[in-house]
Amino acid sequence: MRDLKHLIYFENLLESANNELVQQAKADGKIAVGYTCYHMPEVLLDMDNCFSVRMRAPMTGSLDISTYYMSNYTCEFCRALLERTIEGGMNFLDAIAGIDACAEMNRCMENIELQNCIPNKKFFVTHADIPFKIEPHTIEHYATQIRNRVLNRLMDIYGVDTSDDAIRKAVTQHNEVCEIISEIGDMRKADNPVITGYEFHVLNLVSYTCPKYLIIDKLRETLQEVKTREPDVKPPYRARIMMIGSEIDDLDFTKLVEDSGALIVVDRFCFGSIPGREPISLNDEEDLVLQICRHYATTSQCPRYMSDEKVEERRVVADRLFREYNADGIIYEGLKFCDFWGFERALASHIQAEEYNHPVLSLDRPYQTFSSGQLRTRVQAFVESLEIKKIQAKGVK
Amino acid sequence: MMDLIKELKSLVSVVELKDIVNTENLNADKIKENVKKKFENTKEGLENLKLDNVKTWITYGDTEVGKLYNGKMTNRRREWRGVKSTLIDFKGWCGIWKDMLAFSAGSPRIPLGFLEYRWMASYLTVPSFVDRNTIGLRGPQLEIAHLHFRKVLKAGEDNITTLIKNDQKLGASVEASKKIVLFDEMMMIQIMCGFPNLIGLPYQLMPVFLLSEIDQLSCTYYIDAIESFGLPSETCPVPTSEAGAAVVDAYPKVGCCFISSSMPCDGSIMASSYQSRRFKVPTFHLTLPVRFKDGDTDKVAAQEIKNCIKFIEEQTGEKFDWDAYFTCMKRWNKETAMELEKWDINKTDYPQITGPSYELFRKYSYQMEGARDPEWYDLYCKVNKIMHEAYEKKTMCSRGMNYRAITWSCPAHYYANFSVWAEACWGINVVIDMENMNYTEFMSEDDPEQAYLDLAKLYERMTMRKHTNGGYANTLDELWRVVEEFNIDLVFMYQHVACKTMAGLQGLFDEQARERGVKLIWIEHDLMDPRTVSRRSMRDKVNSYMINVMRAEPVDASLMDYDDADTW
Numbered sequence: 001m002r003d004l005k006h007l008i009y010f011e012n013l014l015e016s017a018n019n020e021l022v023q024q025a026k027a028d029g030k031i032a033v034g035y036t037c038y039h040m041p042e043v044l045l046d047m048d049n050c051f052s053v054r055m056r057a058p059m060t061g062s063l064d065i066s067t068y069y070m071s072n073y074t075c076e077f078c079r080a081l082l083e084r085t086i087e088g089g090m091n092f093l094d095a096i097a098g099i100d101a102c103a104e105m106n107r108c109m110e111n112i113e114l115q116n117c118i119p120n121k122k123f124f125v126t127h128a129d130i131p132f133k134i135e136p137h138t139i140e141h142y143a144t145q146i147r148n149r150v151l152n153r154l155m156d157i158y159g160v161d162t163s164d165d166a167i168r169k170a171v172t173q174h175n176e177v178c179e180i181i182s183e184i185g186d187m188r189k190a191d192n193p194v195i196t197g198y199e200f201h202v203l204n205l206v207s208y209t210c211p212k213y214l215i216i217d218k219l220r221e222t223l224q225e226v227k228t229r230e231p232d233v234k235p236p237y238r239a240r241i242m243m244i245g246s247e248i249d250d251l252d253f254t255k256l257v258e259d260s261g262a263l264i265v266v267d268r269f270c271f272g273s274i275p276g277r278e279p280i281s282l283n284d285e286e287d288l289v290l291q292i293c294r295h296y297a298t299t300s301q302c303p304r305y306m307s308d309e310k311v312e313e314r315r316v317v318a319d320r321l322f323r324e325y326n327a328d329g330i331i332y333e334g335l336k337f338c339d340f341w342g343f344e345r346a347l348a349s350h351i352q353a354e355e356y357n358h359p360v361l362s363l364d365r366p367y368q369t370f371s372s373g374q375l376r377t378r379v380q381a382f383v384e385s386l387e388i389k390k391i392q393a394k395g396v397k
Numbered sequence: 398m399m400d401l402i403k404e405l406k407s408l409v410s411v412v413e414l415k416d417i418v419n420t421e422n423l424n425a426d427k428i429k430e431n432v433k434k435k436f437e438n439t440k441e442g443l444e445n446l447k448l449d450n451v452k453t454w455i456t457y458g459d460t461e462v463g464k465l466y467n468g469k470m471t472n473r474r475r476e477w478r479g480v481k482s483t484l485i486d487f488k489g490w491c492g493i494w495k496d497m498l499a500f501s502a503g504s505p506r507i508p509l510g511f512l513e514y515r516w517m518a519s520y521l522t523v524p525s526f527v528d529r530n531t532i533g534l535r536g537p538q539l540e541i542a543h544l545h546f547r548k549v550l551k552a553g554e555d556n557i558t559t560l561i562k563n564d565q566k567l568g569a570s571v572e573a574s575k576k577i578v579l580f581d582e583m584m585m586i587q588i589m590c591g592f593p594n595l596i597g598l599p600y601q602l603m604p605v606f607l608l609s610e611i612d613q614l615s616c617t618y619y620i621d622a623i624e625s626f627g628l629p630s631e632t633c634p635v636p637t638s639e640a641g642a643a644v645v646d647a648y649p650k651v652g653c654c655f656i657s658s659s660m661p662c663d664g665s666i667m668a669s670s671y672q673s674r675r676f677k678v679p680t681f682h683l684t685l686p687v688r689f690k691d692g693d694t695d696k697v698a699a700q701e702i703k704n705c706i707k708f709i710e711e712q713t714g715e716k717f718d719w720d721a722y723f724t725c726m727k728r729w730n731k732e733t734a735m736e737l738e739k740w741d742i743n744k745t746d747y748p749q750i751t752g753p754s755y756e757l758f759r760k761y762s763y764q765m766e767g768a769r770d771p772e773w774y775d776l777y778c779k780v781n782k783i784m785h786e787a788y789e790k791k792t793m794c795s796r797g798m799n800y801r802a803i804t805w806s807c808p809a810h811y812y813a814n815f816s817v818w819a820e821a822c823w824g825i826n827v828v829i830d831m832e833n834m835n836y837t838e839f840m841s842e843d844d845p846e847q848a849y850l851d852l853a854k855l856y857e858r859m860t861m862r863k864h865t866n867g868g869y870a871n872t873l874d875e876l877w878r879v880v881e882e883f884n885i886d887l888v889f890m891y892q893h894v895a896c897k898t899m900a901g902l903q904g905l906f907d908e909q910a911r912e913r914g915v916k917l918i919w920i921e922h923d924l925m926d927p928r929t930v931s932r933r934s935m936r937d938k939v940n941s942y943m944i945n946v947m948r949a950e951p952v953d954a955s956l957m958d959y960d961d962a963d964t965w
Contacts, residue, residue: 069904073631074897100687100868103663107901110869114905127868129694132659132666132684135704141686141697148693304666306659306682311670337631339897343640343667346627347674364629 006218010206018092025211037099039130043174048161051211056249057084060368075337076367078108085117096125133307143290167288175279180219188265194229197264201254237263239386244268245333246341253369260379265325275299303344319356328386329359336364463955482535489543500554510561516604519612522965526611530814533821537787545758552765564649579652582606587767590725591717604647605638609925612965613811616925633895634925636668643675654712659684661862681708689857690867698853726840729768735777743828749784751826752817759833797824797952804830806891806899809922812932822956865898892921918942
């Protein structure tokens with residue numbers, strides 16, 4: 001396929017957390033709010049004069065300093081963020097909106113806070129408490145937390161307009177980005193998709209990490225481009241993969257998987273689009289923050305939700321996506337030392353294989369893959385096994 | 398002179414030798430003078446010394462306890478503690494066996510349980526567990542430890558009896574389970590105070606939690622099983638073992654419903670999906686806020702408690718009995734007041750209750766009893782009476798009282814007796830432990846609305862969770878506060894290798910300790926898996942620190958290095 005017009009531009013944006021669009025927004029006098037978790041409503045951080053930045057630590061090298069602070073038994077994503085912050089790579093942030101969902105990320109943010117890593121007198125880190133299950137009182141609690149610990153602080157410290165009008169405006173902008181990404185994402189359902197998993201990952205990541213008002217034009221243009229894009233006559237992939245698991249912002253990992261002959265058709269992981277890029281619909285009756293929080297809680301597929309219906313929903317959704325996107329296999333991946341995905345991966349991969357009869361590969365991986373031969377070999381072997389299954393299935397027919 | 402000291406070393410304990418040579422001011426002339434004074438007529442002196450030694454042995458008992466370990470499962474012999482203390486020990490030992498015999502005869506299904514569940518065999522080693530946890534103790538301290546342990550173990554045996562007697566796998570009827578409500582083992586049981594006609598059972602406590610304290614290798618079987626299933630090896634051994642026990646079907650089939658919880662940590666949350674899948678009983682997930690310190694989480698927490706009570710009512714047909722609940726809370730408040738008295742005594746120069754029995758008793762008081770049993774209250778009274786009498790007499794709580802210490806972070810289950818070892822070996826008295834510093838506010842005795850909130854706060858601040866959740870201040874700032882309050886010399890900083898909440902603050906603990914001049918000894922362990930870090934390695938950490946940093950002399954050098962890898 002012909003290269004996407006803006007792909008290199010997007011890739012360059014992803015080489016640094018403080019990319020050129022972030023710098024431009026800061027120069028425009030905007031407030032940069034960092035966050036890491038899906039449960040921190042991204043749309044509420046894009047209100048008024050704020051813009052959200054989903055925190056990443058691209059090009060991570062040594063983790064020596066953060067390992068001293070957080071030991072070598074904690075998640076590398078958390079350590080990489082701390083390392084990058086200590087190095088000064090997050091100095092552009094005006095606030096970090098944290099969620100006390102994962103203990104390791106919480107500690108990472110507390111380290112940033114206690115070590116006064118960011119030289120900005122107004123800078124603050126906030127931690128909101130979020131629910132483990134979806135019930136009216138837990139959603140109300142979620143909304144209270146977001147209001148008390150995020151919106152009110154943004155309003156008090158930076159004078160951010162958190163009125164209903166401002167919220168609705170932010171939702172409109174957010175929904176347009178979501179619709180563009182979802183429309184492109186849906187094209188992966190085709191037998192011979194006009195977009196690769198890698199390209200889609202790049203597009204989706206820039207939508208999380210760049211100010212939306214600055215990136216939206218290029219996303220619109222890319223959508224038009226993809227609509228008229230001609231796929232290769234012979235599909236370059238040998239197996240269609242659904243990726244499920246913990247945070248992936250490492251493009252090298254996606255590349256590694258696709259270089260092994262796979263095509264990632266479903267990105268059901270943190271920093272992916274399912275969930276993440278569903279438009280938010282608001283009614284006129286209920287409190288807006290409550291509605292937004294409910295949207296994030298109900299669409300979330302995070303293993304932290306422990307109620308039986310949510311646990312079951314994760315399995316059913318995985319099966320539904322598998323069939324909807326015509327996947328050949330599932331890769332369950334988890335960052336090493338991630339408790340949530342460590343437990344979820346072991347059980348869910350077992351259930352998908354035994355009860356839903358889906359071929360599954362279970363992987364744990366470092367934050368930055370670089371060129372891991374071990375991972376490549378495992379993915380290649382999985383792709384081959386899927387090919388063999390297809391050949392055998394044809395033989396039976 | 399060195400030959401003489403060498404010879405004397407074989408005759409006297411290190412502590413006595415210390416008196417003679419006064420190692421604190423090690424000076425050749427002074428040593429010579431001391432030795433000369435003590436043994437003016439060497440031959441006669443040595444004879445006297447031998448006689449003194451025999452007298453000491455009869456009245457005080459063994460001074461080289463490490464020599465009792467022979468690298469095998471059982472020790473060479475029991476510790477001799479002098480006449481008086483040995484009688485106390487013997488009485489306690491008889492009591493434990495009496496309870497065990499009564500337990501064995503408690504139900505015809507108990508022998509079947511021994512055949513069905515491998516974990517039950519570990520409970521036969523309970524006397525050895527108590528011996529390990531009382532090394533070096535004498536007098537009132539020994540008596541208190543026995544009282545504590547006997548009560549905890551008796552409650553454990555009662556739990557096993559309930560589990561096995563009503564086990565559907567062993568032939569019990571479903572009907573028998575209708576009055577049994579299962580609780581996640583880490584949760585406290587106080588909510589059941591309002592259901593006096595029901596049995597609240599910390600479900601995994603006996604097959605996993607307490608088991609790992611009794612028998613160090615018992616949980617490795619579960620850990621291996623679940624890791625073979627695909628669970629990464631870096632998760633905390635508590636939820637790992639719980640999930641492993643589910644996979645190998647180690648839980649008796651009892652109970653009409655299960656109260657699972659999001660506590661204390663991320664691993665516990667995730668183990669619940671394994672357990673729900675296996676238990677196949679209606680489950681209520683009690684999920685309390687993590688960021689509980691600020692008041693804006695109280696409302697949702699109280700609502701969760703209300704919903705939990707409603708769930709139990711629906712599942713069992715019982716109604717929450719407020720009178721019964723408040724009766725228990727009155728008792729609980731008195732027990733809490735007595736716990737705080739122990740803290741007050743331990744803040745003085747004459748702490749009376751140190752080491753593991755103190756921490757374990759309070760922990761299990763939360764988890765197993767929750768003021769439902771008046772006998773526990775009687776025990777609190779009895780222990781406090783002994784403690785006050787001993788304090789009045791300025792009784793030394795151990796042979797050496799050289800340092801005041803605190804243990805912080807999650808302790809190693811497989812080395813529950815670590816702090817009593819430190820006391821016997823180095824004279825380090827652990828005067829307070831993070832694990833027994835749970836919720837100590839008084840509970841409402843008459844207001845139901847306040848009671849919901851109290852229960853929520855109690856559960857939020859359960860064992861471990863009070864410190865490891867809710868933000869760094871609960872553990873980091875809190876440690877420095879406690880160090881000051883208890884006048885602590887040393888902090889045993891447990892470094893549970895799989896505990897991410899504490900690992901995430903490791904550098905800050907280190908830095909702030911240096912700034913404040915607090916001495917931290919980092920002691921790695923893997924909670925329920927001694928294959929990662931052995932007991933011996935844990936001891937080495939302290940030994941090395943005491944020798945190289947503190948330049949200290951051990952109270953009982955025989956305990957510095959011995960082999961206990963194969964024992965329970």
